[in-house]
Amino acid sequence: xxxxxxxxxxxxxxxxxxxxxxxxxxxxxxxxxxxxxxxxxxxxxxxxxxxxxxxxxxxxxxxxxxxxxxxxxxxxxxxxxxxxxxxxxxxxxxxxxxxxxxxxxxxxxxxxxxxxxxxxxxxxxxxxxxxxxxxxxxxxxxxxxxxxxxxxxxxxxxxxxxxxxxxxxxxxxxxxxxxxxxxxxxxxxxxxxxxxxxxxxxxxxxxxxx
Numbered sequence: 001x002x003x004x005x006x007x008x009x010x011x012x013x014x015x016x017x018x019x020x021x022x023x024x025x026x027x028x029x030x031x032x033x034x035x036x037x038x039x040x041x042x043x044x045x046x047x048x049x050x051x052x053x054x055x056x057x058x059x060x061x062x063x064x065x066x067x068x069x070x071x072x073x074x075x076x077x078x079x080x081x082x083x084x085x086x087x088x089x090x091x092x093x094x095x096x097x098x099x100x101x102x103x104x105x106x107x108x109x110x111x112x113x114x115x116x117x118x119x120x121x122x123x124x125x126x127x128x129x130x131x132x133x134x135x136x137x138x139x140x141x142x143x144x145x146x147x148x149x150x151x152x153x154x155x156x157x158x159x160x161x162x163x164x165x166x167x168x169x170x171x172x173x174x175x176x177x178x179x180x181x182x183x184x185x186x187x188x189x190x191x192x193x194x195x196x197x198x199x200x201x202x203x204x205x206x207x208x209x210x
Contacts, residue, residue: 089160
């Protein structure tokens, strides 16, 4: 008897609350539907926001990885080029000191060919020589090792060539920079003393003639 009454109470419960859905059932009244719709909208917006954050995080991660990969490749290339440049310098110095009597020999021409291939390989890798000879001194790409009389701030000679890898300076050009000479008071004084002595000599000559 008790069980039958409980069953009847449970069956009657949904009817006692109008519009109340049973478990797993959708609401049937307008208020319930509106509440469910709002709830689903909020849930969808949450899913969209999470997806957008995940997509942005992935794009940032992808860009960071690509940037790091490119930087590693650039550093590896720069390190290789820096180690090769002294060999290029030695080869260039050796070729420029070859005796003129040996200049026409086949093996000398072969070494020049190797040197030009070396230069072409560096150019293909993005290495460019920094213009220096007769250029205006630029501390961003040039390194002054001494000064000599000449046009102020103009490069007079190149001691060691400089190079760039792309837009990055991997070795500045070592140069001699011109410095304008200034007249000194001592020189003027010496000139004055010379004129005075000349005048004395002329006076002395005139006295002897008399």
